[in-house]
Amino acid sequence: MFDEADGIGAREGTSARTDRPLPGAGPTTSAVGLPTAGARPARLHRPNTMRKTLLTYVKPHVQEDPLAMILGIAYLGGAMEQAGLPVELADERILNDSEMKETIERNDVIGFSALTPNIRRAIAWAKYAKEKGKITVMGGPHASVDQGIFLDSGHFDYVIKGEAEETLPQFIKAIEGGRDEDVKEVAGVAGVRDGEIWVDNPAPPLIKKLDDLPLPARHLMPMESFFKMNPERLAYIFTTRGCPFKCIFCQKELTGRGFRVRSTELIVDELEHIVKTYNPGVVLFVDEILTLRKKRIHEMCDEILRRGLKFEWIANTRADCVDYQLLKHMHRAGCRRIYYGWESGSQRMLDVLKKDLTPEVIVEAAKMTRRAGIWAKVYLIVGSPDETPQDVEETQRVLKMASPDLVRVSVFNPLIGTESWDNYQANIDLTDLRDNYVSSNRSAYVHEHFTQIELEQIRKDMVRNYEKWYYAYPQRARRLVERTMYYLENPTFAKKRVGRALGLVPPPSNKVDHLHAG
Ligand code: B12
Ligand code: SF4
Numbered sequence: 001m002f003d004e005a006d007g008i009g010a011r012e013g014t015s016a017r018t019d020r021p022l023p024g025a026g027p028t029t030s031a032v033g034l035p036t037a038g039a040r041p042a043r044l045h046r047p048n049t050m051r052k053t054l055l056t057y058v059k060p061h062v063q064e065d066p067l068a069m070i071l072g073i074a075y076l077g078g079a080m081e082q083a084g085l086p087v088e089l090a091d092e093r094i095l096n097d098s099e100m101k102e103t104i105e106r107n108d109v110i111g112f113s114a115l116t117p118n119i120r121r122a123i124a125w126a127k128y129a130k131e132k133g134k135i136t137v138m139g140g141p142h143a144s145v146d147q148g149i150f151l152d153s154g155h156f157d158y159v160i161k162g163e164a165e166e167t168l169p170q171f172i173k174a175i176e177g178g179r180d181e182d183v184k185e186v187a188g189v190a191g192v193r194d195g196e197i198w199v200d201n202p203a204p205p206l207i208k209k210l211d212d213l214p215l216p217a218r219h220l221m222p223m224e225s226f227f228k229m230n231p232e233r234l235a236y237i238f239t240t241r242g243c244p245f246k247c248i249f250c251q252k253e254l255t256g257r258g259f260r261v262r263s264t265e266l267i268v269d270e271l272e273h274i275v276k277t278y279n280p281g282v283v284l285f286v287d288e289i290l291t292l293r294k295k296r297i298h299e300m301c302d303e304i305l306r307r308g309l310k311f312e313w314i315a316n317t318r319a320d321c322v323d324y325q326l327l328k329h330m331h332r333a334g335c336r337r338i339y340y341g342w343e344s345g346s347q348r349m350l351d352v353l354k355k356d357l358t359p360e361v362i363v364e365a366a367k368m369t370r371r372a373g374i375w376a377k378v379y380l381i382v383g384s385p386d387e388t389p390q391d392v393e394e395t396q397r398v399l400k401m402a403s404p405d406l407v408r409v410s411v412f413n414p415l416i417g418t419e420s421w422d423n424y425q426a427n428i429d430l431t432d433l434r435d436n437y438v439s440s441n442r443s444a445y446v447h448e449h450f451t452q453i454e455l456e457q458i459r460k461d462m463v464r465n466y467e468k469w470y471y472a473y474p475q476r477a478r479r480l481v482e483r484t485m486y487y488l489e490n491p492t493f494a495k496k497r498v499g500r501a502l503g504l505v506p507p508p509s510n511k512v513d514h515l516h517a518g
Helices: 008-014 071-082 097-105 116-131 141-145 167-177 180-184 223-228 264-278 294-306 324-332 347-352 359-371 389-402 419-423 430-436 452-470 473-489 491-501
Strands: 053-057 087-091 109-113 135-139 158-160 189-193 196-200 234-237 282-285 313-317 335-343 375-382 406-411
Touching (some): 053 071, 109 116, 116 135, 180 196, 234 264, 264 282, 375 389, 406 452
Parallel strands (some): 053 087, 109 135, 135 158, 282 313, 375 406
Antiparallel strands (some): 158 189
16 A cells, blocks of 8 residues: 555654554665565574464554454454464553563464554564564454555565455464465465565455354453453454445455354354353444344344343444334343444435435434334444535434434545545545554545544534533433333333332443433
8 A cells, every 4th residue: 555665663653642652663664665684574484393373453553442352363263273273362452562572472473463543553563573583474454455565564474364264274384384385375375575475365265154163262362351441341242244235435355245144043152151251241243234134133132032141232233224123122132222334414425425325214213223222322424525514414413313322423534445445546645644544533535625623623523512412401301201101112121220210120231221221
């Protein structure tokens, strides 16, 4: 993506937005992005000893994301264990620099996982790992569409593109054997040696049977440390991969357009395991569209209820993939929040983003969700191509009609590997992208009508104004009426609510549930 030296260490080390100094010093790559003599990777193939692999997620360089448990490396950890290969998992967000260094030093192959905002730190840490003579490997969503930024940095030996539960163990065995021919057999692997790409395989086909995957190795993750920093004790689970929709800002390379599902029995087994082993405050289904196939979710809810599993959960989905019956069933089975990607209330912007939704559907979904006793959070985007002040106003109007319980607003960010990246090249400031990369709050998209500062203000105002409106008396009164109607319709939850009021039933585990449910 970048056409010149990255200079990561130097720039990041002085960045006001970096909350910790980064490892490594200044730039080590040549002007064309290839390794200089100082940065040349060591010979990769060493005597035949069983190498230990570290898989690590690094912090984003701009913003701290919510302390989400990272399922990507957990899935890979499970696959490595199943293949009988030694593996350690680490998350930089809960380590200090010296702990991170020690972790790298006690392993031989260092596998980094990163989303776009995290890649510069990954490169900086890879530099440190290379200085210690390690084999460095990059994987994950960004690497799958932009291997050059890692291979050209001089600090990575390999990139492994695509879903890697099958390919990572194959790759580790291949380097263990020490034969280049075996490495060349592994799908998705690209490698650089002495400044030259010597292997560059396309990503493997998507994994067909998700049921065959081992469970994510949560036992290798510092779950209690996550929970300490995340008062909700949020645990993650995945039940599907892929999404058939075509939103232009969304990367489809990694998980594809086909919708692959796990079987209900196995999903609920995993849920039961999570609930009994880790006692989470709430479980988040990170599927892009949990409810795309409603029958599947009815079955899952039946099974949760049949097994008597008591836990609260959150679903990610689209407004056009729910109906009232489904929402009520989900609520009975413990669903207390739904996160909807709405992006905009303006039909014009929904069309630009190819969201395939209408404001009417959005409003209706929010109303049904509230009526079912579930709290709705919506994700919005401002600064989409050609968005005007009228579109922003329209979104604010629709927001009030829908009246969700929380909004999160991001700035439009055309990321590499998405349709928006291909379509809006002329508007992407590559220098800004390289120097600042991206976050939810700012973007390298040069907007037709707004400056970055204006967009940031619009983003903040939208949230502030909405919150002010939401907590104002008329809305509170309306919610009270809605809640009363909800309790009349759901006497079991009404009894629980009364029990809570009298101190006979413990309060809900999170601060939002008081808005609605039992
Ligand atoms: C849960 C989630 C989050 C969580 C957790 C992030 C995480 N790292 O897991 C949170 C809320 C923090 C989050 C935030 C954001 N997210 Co998000 N998120 C997801 C989501 C829905 C699921 C991630 C997941 O668990 N996947 C399941 C696991 C199994 O897949 P995986 O992590 O990709 O790992 C597989 C491969 O990538 C590979 N792999 C991964 N790591 C490694 C390492 C090595 C060494 C190897 C060999 C292979 C490898 O093997 C794994 C197993 O197959 C995905 C969509 C999706 N379906 O993946 C988007 C997604 C990852 N998010 C995305 C984006 C854009 C963001 C944000 C930038 C949004 C924003 N504007 O703020 C932020 C960035 C946060 C930050 N870092 O600052 C994009 C990533 C695009 C990109 N180029 O990075 C995705 C792909 C959505 C999309 N379709 O566009 N996100
Ligand atoms: S944003 Fe959501 S609905 Fe749109 S393509 Fe991506 S995952 Fe699918």
